[in-house]
Amino acid sequence: MATATTPRKASVERNTLETQITVDLCLDGTGQAEFATGVPFLEHMLDQIARHGMVDLKVQATGDLHIDGHHTVEDIGITLGQAFHAVAGDKKGLARYGHAYVPLDEALSRVVVDFSGRPGLVWNVPFTRAMIGSFDVDLFVEFFQGFANHAQVTLHVDNLRGDNAHHQAETVFKAFGRALRMALTPDPAMAGLMPSTKGSL
Numbered sequence: 520m521a522t523a524t525t526p527r528k529a530s531v532e533r534n535t536l537e538t539q540i541t542v543d544l545c546l547d548g549t550g551q552a553e554f555a556t557g558v559p560f561l562e563h564m565l566d567q568i569a570r571h572g573m574v575d576l577k578v579q580a581t582g583d584l585h586i587d588g589h590h591t592v593e594d595i596g597i598t599l600g601q602a603f604h605a606v607a608g609d610k611k612g613l614a615r616y617g618h619a620y621v622p623l624d625e626a627l628s629r630v631v632v633d634f635s636g637r638p639g640l641v642w643n644v645p646f647t648r649a650m651i652g653s654f655d656v657d658l659f660v661e662f663f664q665g666f667a668n669h670a671q672v673t674l675h676v677d678n679l680r681g682d683n684a685h686h687q688a689e690t691v692f693k694a695f696g697r698a699l700r701m702a703l704t705p706d707p708a709m710a711g712l713m714p715s716t717k718g719s720l
Contacts, residue, residue, distance in 0.1 A: 604671055
């Protein structure tokens with residue numbers, strides 16, 4: 520378990536023939552963010568994770584955007600998941616579970632996460648349009664599937680209502696950041712203990 524003098528940090532690289540991704544994460548941060556991905560709307564969403572999750576996050580990505588954004592967005596999700604898996608460590612003393620409801624005007628989303636060690640995604644986000652600017656909303660599920668698989672979390676994402684697709688997406692990412700923060704916060708009642716009857720996660 521990290522202390523005030525040893526913040527929980529991870530730096531992860533993923534290099535393939537399609538993308539080159541670097542993620543630097545400090546779980547015990549102040550919401551600072553720096554992005555260079557070539558996908559502006561995704562950067563806006565990643566900023567929500569940093570700000571509302573109170574983590575410091577730097578993401579650099581070079582990908583085959585001349586084809587489309589699929590590989591870049593998915594691989595950022597994968598690499599971000601690997602970074603969160605690394606900072607979670609053995610999970611002793613952590614809350615393990617996190618949840619959040621976040622509204623934005625007419626939109627409302629709920630995200631629930633369990634650092635269970637069992638990857639799984641339940642996705643229920645009925646976007647009202649297919650594109651937000653130049654961003655294909657189908658790529659969001661790829662991002663979250665990549666994250667869940669590599670963070671080894673069970674993740675439920677539900678947009679409960681919303682008419683504006685930008686608002687729908689933003690409430691999802693804000694709720695995601697807050698749920699992560701809750702799950703990875705040390706629980707004084709669990710100090711030194713594994714939050715599982717199995718004895719490991």
